[in-house]
Amino acid sequence: MKRTQIENIEIELLLEGIFRRHGYDFKHYARASLKRRLEAIVSRQNLNHISEILPRVLYDHDFMNDFVKGMSVTVTEMFRDPFVYRAIRKLVIPFLKTFPFIKVWHAGCATGEEVYSMAILLKEEGFYDRTQIYATDFNRSSLRIAQEGIYSIKDMKQFTQNYYKAGGKTSFSNYLYSKYESAKIQDSLKKNILFSHHNLVADGVFGEMNLIICRNVLIYFDMDLQNRVLSLFHNSLCHGGILCLGSKESIRFSSVWPKFEVIAEKEKIFKKKYENFGMVNGTEKQVEI
Amino acid sequence: MERKNKLKYDAIVIGVSAGGMEALSVIFPGLPKEFPLSITVVQHRQADSDDFLIQYLNNLSPMLVKEAEEKESLSSGVVYIAPPGYHLLIEEDHSFTLSVDPPVNYARPSIDVLFESAADAFMEKLVGIVLTGASADGSLGLKKIKELGGLTLVQAPETAEHPFMPRAAVQATQIDHILQLNQISPFLLEQFSVHS
Ligand SMILES: C[S@@+](CC[C@H](N)C(=O)[O-])C[C@H]1O[C@@H](n2cnc3c(N)ncnc32)[C@H](O)[C@@H]1O
Secondary structure (H helix, E strand, O other): OOHHHHHHHHHHHHHHHHHHHHOOOOOOEOHHHHHHHHHHHHHHOOOOOHHHHHHHHHHOHHHHHHHHHHHOOOOOOOOOOHHHHHHHHHHHHHHHOOOOOEEEEEEOOOOOHHHHHHHHHHHHOOOHHHEEEEEEEOOHHHHHHHHHOEEEHHHHHHHHHHHHHOOOOOOHHHHEEEEOOEEEEOHHHHOOEEEEEOOOOOOOOOOOEEEEEEOOOHHHEOHHHHHHHHHHHHHHEEEEEEEEEOOOOOOOOOOOHHHEEEEEOOOOEEEEOOOOEEEEOOEEEEOOO | OEEOOOOOOOEEEEEEOOOHHHHHHHHHHHOOOOOOOEEEEEEOOOOOOOOHHHHHHHHHOOOEEEEOOOOOEOOOOEEEEOOOOOEEEEOOOOEEEEEOOOOEOOEOOOHHHHHHHHHHHHHHHEEEEEOOOOOOOOHHHHHHHHHOOOEEEEEOHHHOOOOHHHHHHHHHOOOOEEEOHHHHHHHHHHHHOEEO
16 A cells, blocks of 8 residues: 555544544545645654544644644735735725625634734725624634734735735824834724634534635635535625635635626625515515525 | 557646746647646746746647646646645645645745645656756655656756756655756657657
């Protein structure tokens, strides 16, 4: 038997063990990138084989936290792909402004940079005070960082460049308190943001969202799980609600494709179609399609 | 019609860094439209690069050259280029996975990441090629390709615009063929082409 085939046995046993012991289901993560992260854990822990992770996750409490951290890739930045934010300003905000109040869900928000980018954008569009932002991730330690909103000063140069490319309207430094080696997000940007734990694999719908942003999370899932999570998003959006995915992610080949229309192809912005519904005694009655 | 190396190899992966555009534009014009393997390329480039490289190569190559897309299945006769800013991996069902994991060898996409996943996916049916570059990326990946029984090719370092990367590959593992740039596509044709 080839090494690769033996490793597959190890991976399957490990994922099954983690699921049964802790309820975390990694079985439908894209296997190739998951394997790389398992190999990184093996070498960080000075182990020889993936199967040696199994007893640790079964018996060692602290290890499991580290494991989830190791499995979740929290690489992110402010105004990542600036052209996407320009499209949101131009194509999405005018539509959202037709509502008195909107709800936004950032799923897989990692350490929060993307959430604060959106908060800045909404503020500059004069719309922040009519918004409630929910930001979720399944990695608790990155949620803590997100909540604090303190980032390394080293990243600020790139974030600032991104901010201007994204169509920023004032000075990026207006949104930060800088001190020594770090920059802290202004409290006024935080007040309408609620950070909370949510696992896209296991947890349910977030109700009646006007905008869902989930970027660079679906690439870590296999087709099956992508479909499941996309239906979760579909069910969490109000009619006409907007879905924004990562620049290399698409719904084109997924099961929800017929239920969305394309707002911006390259920027991966989609709009949930208005389903056929009749009004019965003033309440919406959904017609099954 | 008979294929010389019938079913011996299924896919080619190429890793290239500095000097890559010139090197690739020597190789691709020599491969026919119906070349019987897929070719997947990691070319190091800036995360915000546009699709100039792809259009340029597509214009001078008989094979279709396109960006590799998330979950797309590999087809023979197509050249896939890794999108800038993402690692490109190949799954066992021969489809692509992207990731934004941290850079490896300062690079994203990284050649090692592609090669190591491709080695698992294709095992002994994979050909790995390392070309010009000023980094050591690709040598661990090529080593794994060799260990799993695949074929390893390297551009002769002294003929590479940037010899560091092919040299690192030669030092890392046993290389089956060290070739000059202009010998590479004739070699591939000779090995894999459909002969009537
Ligand atoms: C690469 S980051 C994306 C960050 C940000 N959205 C961006 O594009 O810059 C992927 C995030 O997805 C989260 N994630 C992975 N699996 C998840 C799951 N099952 N439920 C919730 N979040 C998950 C990870 O913890 C990580 O923070």
